[in-house]
Amino acid sequence: MRIGDGAGSNGSPPLVVLEHISKRFPGVVANDEVDLQLRAGEVHALIGENGAGKSTLMRVLYGMYPADGGRIVVRGEEVKVASPRDAIALGIGMVHQHFVLVDPFTVTENIILGEEGGSRLDVDAARQRVAELADSYAFRVDPSAVVEDLSVGEEQRVEILKALYRGVEILILDEPTAVLTPSETKDLFGNLRKLREAGRTIVFISHKLDEVMEIADRITVLRRGRVVGETRPADTSKAKLAEMMVGRPVLFRLEKPTVEIGEPVLRVRDLAGEGKLNGIDLDVRAGEILGVAGVEGNGQRELAESLIGLRVPASGTIQLDGTSIAGMPVADIRNAGVAYIPEDRHDQGLVLNMTLWENSVLGRHDDAEFSSKLGVLLIRRIKDLAERLVRLFDVRARSIDVTASTLSGGNQQKLILARELETDPKLLVAAQPTRGLDVGAIEFVWKEILEQKAAGRAVLLISAELDEIYALSDRIVTLYEGKITGEFSPDAPPERIGAGMLGGAEQEVA
Amino acid sequence: MATEGMAAPARLARARPAWLEGFLGQLIALLASLGIALLLGSLLIVAYGESPVAVYSAILKGSLGSADGIGYTLSIATPLIFSALAVAVCFKGGLFNIGVEGQYLVAMVTAAWAALTFDALPGPLLVFVVLLFAMLGGMVWAAIPGILKVKTGAHEVVTTIMLNGIAVSLLAWAINFPLKFTNAPPGQNVDLRTDLFSDKALIGDIGHYFGVTPGAHLSWLLFLAIAAAIVVWFLLRRTRLGYEARAVGSSPGSAKAGGVSIGATQLRLFLISGALAGLVGMQEILADKGYLGQNYVATLGFTGIAVAFLGQNNPIGIVFAAILWGVLSRGEVTLQIQTEVPREFIIILQGILILSVVITYQIAKRRLAARQLQRAGAAGELEDSAAPDESSGPRGPETAGSDAFEPADEGGR
Numbered sequence: 001m002r003i004g005d006g007a008g009s010n011g012s013p014p015l016v017v018l019e020h021i022s023k024r025f026p027g028v029v030a031n032d033e034v035d036l037q038l039r040a041g042e043v044h045a046l047i048g049e050n051g052a053g054k055s056t057l058m059r060v061l062y063g064m065y066p067a068d069g070g071r072i073v074v075r076g077e078e079v080k081v082a083s084p085r086d087a088i089a090l091g092i093g094m095v096h097q098h099f100v101l102v103d104p105f106t107v108t109e110n111i112i113l114g115e116e117g118g119s120r121l122d123v124d125a126a127r128q129r130v131a132e133l134a135d136s137y138a139f140r141v142d143p144s145a146v147v148e149d150l151s152v153g154e155e156q157r158v159e160i161l162k163a164l165y166r167g168v169e170i171l172i173l174d175e176p177t178a179v180l181t182p183s184e185t186k187d188l189f190g191n192l193r194k195l196r197e198a199g200r201t202i203v204f205i206s207h208k209l210d211e212v213m214e215i216a217d218r219i220t221v222l223r224r225g226r227v228v229g230e231t232r233p234a235d236t237s238k239a240k241l242a243e244m245m246v247g248r249p250v251l252f253r254l255e256k257p258t259v260e261i262g263e264p265v266l267r268v269r270d271l272a273g274e275g276k277l278n279g280i281d282l283d284v285r286a287g288e289i290l291g292v293a294g295v296e297g298n299g300q301r302e303l304a305e306s307l308i309g310l311r312v313p314a315s316g317t318i319q320l321d322g323t324s325i326a327g328m329p330v331a332d333i334r335n336a337g338v339a340y341i342p343e344d345r346h347d348q349g350l351v352l353n354m355t356l357w358e359n360s361v362l363g364r365h366d367d368a369e370f371s372s373k374l375g376v377l378l379i380r381r382i383k384d385l386a387e388r389l390v391r392l393f394d395v396r397a398r399s400i401d402v403t404a405s406t407l408s409g410g411n412q413q414k415l416i417l418a419r420e421l422e423t424d425p426k427l428l429v430a431a432q433p434t435r436g437l438d439v440g441a442i443e444f445v446w447k448e449i450l451e452q453k454a455a456g457r458a459v460l461l462i463s464a465e466l467d468e469i470y471a472l473s474d475r476i477v478t479l480y481e482g483k484i485t486g487e488f489s490p491d492a493p494p495e496r497i498g499a500g501m502l503g504g505a506e507q508e509v510a
Numbered sequence: 511m512a513t514e515g516m517a518a519p520a521r522l523a524r525a526r527p528a529w530l531e532g533f534l535g536q537l538i539a540l541l542a543s544l545g546i547a548l549l550l551g552s553l554l555i556v557a558y559g560e561s562p563v564a565v566y567s568a569i570l571k572g573s574l575g576s577a578d579g580i581g582y583t584l585s586i587a588t589p590l591i592f593s594a595l596a597v598a599v600c601f602k603g604g605l606f607n608i609g610v611e612g613q614y615l616v617a618m619v620t621a622a623w624a625a626l627t628f629d630a631l632p633g634p635l636l637v638f639v640v641l642l643f644a645m646l647g648g649m650v651w652a653a654i655p656g657i658l659k660v661k662t663g664a665h666e667v668v669t670t671i672m673l674n675g676i677a678v679s680l681l682a683w684a685i686n687f688p689l690k691f692t693n694a695p696p697g698q699n700v701d702l703r704t705d706l707f708s709d710k711a712l713i714g715d716i717g718h719y720f721g722v723t724p725g726a727h728l729s730w731l732l733f734l735a736i737a738a739a740i741v742v743w744f745l746l747r748r749t750r751l752g753y754e755a756r757a758v759g760s761s762p763g764s765a766k767a768g769g770v771s772i773g774a775t776q777l778r779l780f781l782i783s784g785a786l787a788g789l790v791g792m793q794e795i796l797a798d799k800g801y802l803g804q805n806y807v808a809t810l811g812f813t814g815i816a817v818a819f820l821g822q823n824n825p826i827g828i829v830f831a832a833i834l835w836g837v838l839s840r841g842e843v844t845l846q847i848q849t850e851v852p853r854e855f856i857i858i859l860q861g862i863l864i865l866s867v868v869i870t871y872q873i874a875k876r877r878l879a880a881r882q883l884q885r886a887g888a889a890g891e892l893e894d895s896a897a898p899d900e901s902s903g904p905r906g907p908e909t910a911g912s913d914a915f916e917p918a919d920e921g922g923r
Contacts, residue, residue: 019646021565029880254534308767310766310767329769330766330767330768330773331769331770331771336767340556340767342767344763346761346764347761347763347764348764348766349764350761350764350765351757351760351761351764351765352761353754353760354757354759354760358753358757360764362764362768363767363768363769365750365754365768366769368748371749371750375747375749375751376748376749376750377749377750377751377753379748413586
């Protein structure tokens with residue numbers, strides 16, 4: 001029953017074999033005859049674009065979805081995994097992107113939940129066991145801490161410990177680094193190496209290629225529900241992996257257009273509010289992309305929302321072309337020439353159960369062009385606008401009459417970009433514009449942002465991804481605890497920008 | 511390699527226009543839920559030892575079997591259309607106005623006052639003024655929870671419940687004191703009420719055009735209610751306010767980032783809802799009775815919530831839902847005469863109907879969402895990045911945000 005021997009074959013029989021696994025959802029084949037082998041003691045990266053079927057495949061293995069076809073062999077025996085309970089009994093555990101912890105409980109209570117054993121609960125003994133377990137894999141976590149006081153990284157450790165406590169040998173991590181800061185990622189990788197040394201097998205689902213190259217022993221690439229290849233970091237490169245994922249070569253560095261940098265369009269002075277912003281000074285000039293780097297939660301969201309008018313700053317000034325816009329209503333700020341790409345496209349970008357044409361006019365529905373004086377929508381014109389936007393930005397949709405919820409994340413983001421840029425803004429505020437997008441869509445968004453620069457507009461780019469900051473920015477500032485802690489040129493080494501992101505008051509004249 | 515099989519289904523679904531798709535889906539869902547309700551009702555009837563066929567035909571015969579029956583059915587439906595529209599308008603904006611009850615009670619008081627006070631006006635003008643005061647009364651009573659919601663964040667469910675209680679007392683006070691009849695009619699034990707309105711303040715009967723007994727009190731209000739439904743449809747679908755309301759109702763954050771003022775939108779919805787609620791009681795005082803008395807018809811506001819649900823908050827669907835409700839309510843009368851089944855059976859049947867609507871619409875909605883995804887696949891959008899955004903999927907109106915009561919969507923969009 002050996003199937004296509006993998007690149008990293010070391011002679012020992014594979015621990016888990018997935019054979020011809022297929023899984024269909026209405027209209028989508030998420031997994032199409034997928035074969036995969038996991039060996040004891042390896043970190044196996046499963047990579048692919050959003051929707052390539054990585055999570056689905058692992059959910060089949062974890063018993064969350066029944067497969068429509070194929071078989072699962074664990075330790076040489078064919079098994080039926082009908083529920084996560086079955087999976088855990090087989091030594092397979094999974095940590096999801098969204099944690100399932102009871103907030104008011106302690107770490108220990110969360111870990112033993114469902115595994116208390118017996119009618120009497122010996123918390124002290126349990127805590128002891130949890131502490132030992134954590135120590136053995138170098139997990140830094142206090143077993144008596146209450147979960148609601150923990151950081152995201154710590155919560156993730158609790159989730160992993162929960163699986164290990166249940167004797168899991170094969171640990172599936174679904175995009176574990178998506179929620180982590182760079183230093184937390186480093187810690188996680190340390191833990192994973194310890195687990196590998198101890199002979200555990202780890203499946204690492206990701207689309208971040210740098211991380212995969214760093215931590216994986218073997219890499220399986222999925223595209224549209226199929227395996228397109230299996231390789232090892234030593235035998236491949238980021239560019240090759242990206243090409244396998246997307247199906248065509250991907251540019252990681254785009255040519256920045258040369259354009260004369262003009263007068264300041266946005267001038268922020270001493271902006272403060274709600275404890276998250278503590279006196280920010282910024283200038284963004286025409287034809288310039290200013291990158292704001294920083295670990296999330298240091299005031300990025302508040303900064304962006306203050307600029308578009310969703311928040312009223314407590315003090316300080318915001319000037320657009322010399323006119324103060326601080327505290328004005330969103331509609332007025334938009335009319336003054338500010339466009340906004342929100343970090344959360346579902347909560348601040350689109351109305352998911354409205355159609356594409358309805359979404360394409362959101363924010364401009366007040367214009368005389370799109371509604372009459374009496375407040376009647378001029379639907380013909382709105383639909384013309386929508387048709388144009390969808391065509392220009394290559395939004396893939398059956399028609400403009402479908403709801404926004406039917407679009408893929410990349411196409412949703414394209415629709416937002418199209419809508420926001422159509423207004424010919426003076427300033428574009430782009431907050432985490434490529435979050436959750438896959439390589440192909442990221443490239444598209446980056447090109448569009450560079451287009452804005454080429455057109456002489458000012459762009460404020462807020463991103464937690466240093467890659468993105470480097471790829472686009474003319475100037476970089478770091479945001480830490482609501483303050484600008486440094487200003488850098490895009491030639492500055494990442495370590496120095498990293499120091500700024502952590503509050504190091506390094507200054508460099510750009 | 512890039513050209514190899516998109517795993518999309520082989521046959522492309524025929525592209526039907528979206529509105530037709532929605533309409534058909536809605537119709538099928540409604541018929542299915544009606545079927546389920548009738549089936550469950552049959553079990554109950556059999557358990558009671560009667561024949562379902564006999565019971566259902568008694569209901570149908572009584573409500574739709576004669577001109578009179580239809581007249582009664584439609585005049586029962588008339589106030590329910592207004593009431594359900596009032597509920598639906600707020601629902602679309604993510605608001606749960608269960609204060610329609612109180613709003614129409616207050617409106618009956620203001621309308622009665624106007625009818626008695628402006629008695630000198632010529633006929634049609636008097637009717638117009640009375641209706642205007644009814645709407646104003648409803649608007650004032652709806653503005654209170656609206657302002658409280660916008661200014662203080664007080665949840666409209668709590669405030670409207672409280673205001674309903676106050677409205678009941680307000681009406682009782684009005685007919686006990688300021689509006690109490692002055693010229694006591696002959697006879698003892700006259701119910702507490704206002705003076706009779708003059709005939710010219712009443713809404714004209716239309717039953718006689720169709721051979722319906724005057725006892726059914728079928729009036730022009732029916733046409734006003736249908737017109738109101740069309741206006742509400744236009745308002746929600748074709749105007750800026752309706753657009754903003756739906757955006758606020760399904761994604762407040764995106765609406766706000768799009769420059770929509772959530773507070774102003776919600777307040778306006780409350781006012782429109784209140785105006786519609788104001789017309790609920792007009793069938794009672796201007797068509798049925800000709801005065802406002804202590805034995806007024808109560809709970810029309812609450813029934814409106816059920817009817818709005820049955821019509822899935824679609825203005826046109828509401829008209830049909832109200833008529834269906836009227837059929838059942840009217841059928842109650844013949845049921846008692848012709849069968850042994852107690853009248854409470856109708857109430858149970860109405861309850862079952864609501865439940866099965868809730869369930870079938872949920873199923874229909876999911877199937878529709880699944881089909882839309884399928885279409886998306888068939889159209890090849892997936893080339894770029896496969897499956898629709900994980901977190902979006904058939905997530906629907908959960909995005910309505912903090913409000914515990916999510917606005918039911920019009921099944922098929």
